[in-house]
Amino acid sequence: MQKIMLAHGGGGQEMNDLINGLIFKTFNNEILSQNNDSAILNLSGKLAFSTDSFVVSPIKFAGGDIGKIAVCGTVNDLAMVGAKPKYLSCALIIEEGLDIAELKEILESIKSSADIARVSIVCGDTKVVSKGSCDKIFINTSGVGQIIKEAKVENLKIGAKILLSGDVGRHGAVILASRNELRLQSDLQSDCKPLNSVIEALFKAGIEPFSMRDATRGGLSAVLNEWAKACGYDIKINEENIAVSDEVMGICEMLGFEPYELANEGTFVLAIDPKDEIKALEILREFDSNANTIGEILDSNKGNVIIQNSYGASRFMEPPKGELLPRIC
Amino acid sequence: MQKIMLAHGGGGQEMNDLINGLIFKTFNNEILSQNNDSAILNLSGKLAFSTDSFVVSPIKFAGGDIGKIAVCGTVNDLAMVGAKPKYLSCALIIEEGLDIAELKEILESIKSSADIARVSIVCGDTKVVSKGSCDKIFINTSGVGQIIKEAKVENLKIGAKILLSGDVGRHGAVILASRNELRLQSDLQSDCKPLNSVIEALFKAGIEPFSMRDATRGGLSAVLNEWAKACGYDIKINEENIAVSDEVMGICEMLGFEPYELANEGTFVLAIDPKDEIKALEILREFDSNANTIGEILDSNKGNVIIQNSYGASRFMEPPKGELLPRIC
Structure with missing residues (x-):
């Protein structure tokens, strides 16, 4: 079984392969695939902006996993102020040694939750830390939405x-x-x-x-x-x-x-x-x-x-x- | 010396004290202090949106620290596509036992770097994980900027x-x-x-x-x-x-x-x-x-x-x- 190595976060060939071969492929949308330093969005008016880091343990639980909760958490924070959630970022901190199959499952969970919530993952980041420096995977999602009727x-x-x-x-x-x-x-x-x-x-x-x-x-x-x-x-x-x-x-x-x-x-x-x-x-x-x-x-x-x-x-x-x-x- | 406890991330009184007493006070701006689930921003036209998680080790180095790099990293990602960086989020994952004095220093570094870059920290999140589940502190910043002249x-x-x-x-x-x-x-x-x-x-x-x-x-x-x-x-x-x-x-x-x-x-x-x-x-x-x-x-x-x-x-x-x-x- 293939595992995440430190090289997957180094900024070199292995990281590009992981990002292009797995992450971009799973999240699959035009804005993300442009692969610029930032996503370019067309939005106007009052916007909502929110962030949450997810460290849930265990990473899989009855009714969800860390991928699903990472999407729902930020979508819900945007919705709570009366916004229509539109775009999410997804930043992964992965522990060296995580099974790539497990990562794939989490990414697919993020994608299917994003589809249900009708949001796109438009930018991201991948860091790998050595074994013992984090617990499997931590995910940050931040989000941008369009205010429909402001609640505060x-x-x-x-x-x-x-x-x-x-x-x-x-x-x-x-x-x-x-x-x-x-x-x-x-x-x-x-x-x-x-x-x-x-x-x-x-x-x-x-x-x-x-x-x-x-x-x-x-x-x-x-x-x-x-x-x-x-x-x-x-x-x-x-x-x-x-x-x-x-x-x-x-x-x-x-x-x-x-x-x-x-x-x-x-x-x-x-x-x-x-x-x-x-x-x-x-x-x-x-x-x-x-x-x-x-x-x-x-x-x-x-x-x-x-x-x-x-x-x-x-x-x-x-x-x-x-x-x-x-x-x- | 006061230390970060698991209770500081639990969603109760201790977390409120940390957020209101230290984080909001340091970052000090009107949008953040409204304390809604999302920040409300007024922006329009083409926007840039970017995210980065920071896990740098050591957390202090000659010429900077994890707080400064967390601000500069996202500000620069926004600037690279031709945007004027405006608003940042700041999500902390803190290891139980971190000195609160050390956290304070990092928060002050985030604030002074944000001031230099003329951006505001408008939303955030704080998680605490048990000793050994992360290495001191990881920081995610995401950012929103206004495109001036798109570079891609x-x-x-x-x-x-x-x-x-x-x-x-x-x-x-x-x-x-x-x-x-x-x-x-x-x-x-x-x-x-x-x-x-x-x-x-x-x-x-x-x-x-x-x-x-x-x-x-x-x-x-x-x-x-x-x-x-x-x-x-x-x-x-x-x-x-x-x-x-x-x-x-x-x-x-x-x-x-x-x-x-x-x-x-x-x-x-x-x-x-x-x-x-x-x-x-x-x-x-x-x-x-x-x-x-x-x-x-x-x-x-x-x-x-x-x-x-x-x-x-x-x-x-x-x-x-x-x-x-x-x-x-």
């Missing part, structure tokens, strides 16, 4: 309804389970997926969310606490409206985690005008039947997140703290 | 003069020397610097290079061979016109390297119309007195690089091959 934290306002696009905690639980050799008899899959289609559907229906955020590291809890802090108002959440699968709940109970703090990679939170609530829910549920309204922004300015359970008892949903779960994405 | 490989043509903006091999030689504990009594410094100012000066003088490329991994030899292969014509180079410092020559002779294959991080090759040669040289020399015309594109289509020494003897300058020098950038 500053738009949060009193009375806004808080909607959640699906059940929470699946990505985090899958990674947890894979690390702890639980060998669960479970079909649990990461929620890893691009979110630009559902957001385009909302826009098409005339719905302009005040703010959106995908609940990645730190989970639902991190998003809500950041929002409450940013706008300065309290956010009230009804716990019984947050969907959590039995498998996720089971893993959380077994390992002492909080499902609201587990990472998601294809689930997002929206703050919208109450008049749009019913229509928005209808659209969200076309993509995920677990979508629900989970709360609202209150007219009280302490900047807390208050969660009420089905018996009517309230507590604060604290911002996550400590060593949640390293290398989740 | 396709523009190369017969008769074009090949100019070189300075002496070659300094960055590679500095890294080599630092790894081999040569402890040379030398003032040799990496050429690491942003090139956008010199290119803007060329544009201001009405000079539109056909093509430009900074001679990074694989050095001058890689650029010339890529060009010869891309345009299909032979390129003839006069060896005596290529500036190489005595220190670089000494290190190459000692360690068996070829100066034309050593990486540069602030030296570039231009192909220009012969009518612009004198004016272009005048401008290049305002920035670096070692700039020179080193050759031309011939009317013969074998796609080779032919180098002629001062005695009139010719040989092929072969494309670099093998394990040049890992983790040079």
Whole structure:
């Protein structure tokens, strides 16, 4: 089996062979193949620009791999500000000794995820580090998108309804389970997926969310606490409206985690005008039947997140703290 | 001394403290501080988009560090296609245990290099991996720029003069020397610097290079061979016109390297119309007195690089091959 050698990152013949023979061939598009120092794009107006490095371990997990998550992560960051994702970069840091077959699989996963999200990989970079200097492969994707209807934290306002696009905690639980050799008899899959289609559907229906955020590291809890802090108002959440699968709940109970703090990679939170609530829910549920309204922004300015359970008892949903779960994405 | 912990990458309170207290404060600009999932930019027309991951070892070297090279590398990739670099992203992969003081120094180097290059860091990402899963710190920068006058490989043509903006091999030689504990009594410094100012000066003088490329991994030899292969014509180079410092020559002779294959991080090759040669040289020399015309594109289509020494003897300058020098950038 062919392996990645240091020479594949040296800037010489071997690197050219890898780039032309494998990477350009897999990503296959005109802009990339021009092989200039930068990609040339035609875009205008307000643009969104985002970056994420991915170090997820293991690199393959139920429902995805590091290639898929690298595309979805950046596509979703662009979509969350109300942009149509258009172009991605892809920078690889590869550990010497990685099987080229494994790299090929990852590149194909990047390509098929990019196709689903309707984005092109237009520029890239390949570095190889000696054995032991990184763990298999790290991927950075950065992205550029065209703003359709800008959504931002500053738009949060009193009375806004808080909607959640699906059940929470699946990505985090899958990674947890894979690390702890639980060998669960479970079909649990990461929620890893691009979110630009559902957001385009909302826009098409005339719905302009005040703010959106995908609940990645730190989970639902991190998003809500950041929002409450940013706008300065309290956010009230009804716990019984947050969907959590039995498998996720089971893993959380077994390992002492909080499902609201587990990472998601294809689930997002929206703050919208109450008049749009019913229509928005209808659209969200076309993509995920677990979508629900989970709360609202209150007219009280302490900047807390208050969660009420089905018996009517309230507590604060604290911002996550400590060593949640390293290398989740 | 405070150290980076896994919790600094977990998405919780510690990560927020690091990002708000150190990173945002250092990079300090309005777009970044909005803290949305993507930066919102106002740009239009033809844009350049580029990415590079930096894994240079050691992270500090004579004339620069991983922060400076991370900014210069992407700024230069944008400048090489004829763009004015505008916005950069900055994604950090940090090894658990890195001194926060050392991180602070790197962030300050990124900021001061960005100031010199007149670009802003508008979005970022921070990941922490456990001790042993990466080597201190890896940095990805991606960048967006506005095309002023597009330069590309396709523009190369017969008769074009090949100019070189300075002496070659300094960055590679500095890294080599630092790894081999040569402890040379030398003032040799990496050429690491942003090139956008010199290119803007060329544009201001009405000079539109056909093509430009900074001679990074694989050095001058890689650029010339890529060009010869891309345009299909032979390129003839006069060896005596290529500036190489005595220190670089000494290190190459000692360690068996070829100066034309050593990486540069602030030296570039231009192909220009012969009518612009004198004016272009005048401008290049305002920035670096070692700039020179080193050759031309011939009317013969074998796609080779032919180098002629001062005695009139010719040989092929072969494309670099093998394990040049890992983790040079």
